Amino acid sequence: MYQTKLKNMDTVEDLLSDLRDRQGLVYEKTLYTYGVGIDSVLGQNAPVGSKWQVLLDGQDITKDIDHMYLKDGAIYELLVSKGGNGIKF
Numbered sequence: 001m002y003q004t005k006l007k008n009m010d011t012v013e014d015l016l017s018d019l020r021d022r023q024g025l026v027y028e029k030t031l032y033t034y035g036v037g038i039d040s041v042l043g044q045n046a047p048v049g050s051k052w053q054v055l056l057d058g059q060d061i062t063k064d065i066d067h068m069y070l071k072d073g074a075i076y077e078l079l080v081s082k083g084g085n086g087i088k089f
Helices: 012-023
Strands: 027-032 035-041 052-056 076-080
Touching (some): 035 052
């Protein structure tokens, strides 16, 4: 589990960037016209038929992480859509 403290004026993408810079969470993303996609995490691509997702309260928020502000006390999860072990932050 990764932990950091940011403000609710920061976005979820700011959170991921902070974790990359300060704690070594390596991930690759692609910006699309409809939002953001996570390509790999810690050097691992999602298996065929799956995708990396950022979840908040069980809801996939991945495409909106670049403009979704952090919620106070929230736990975000980064996991593969069809099972697999996730990362909480």
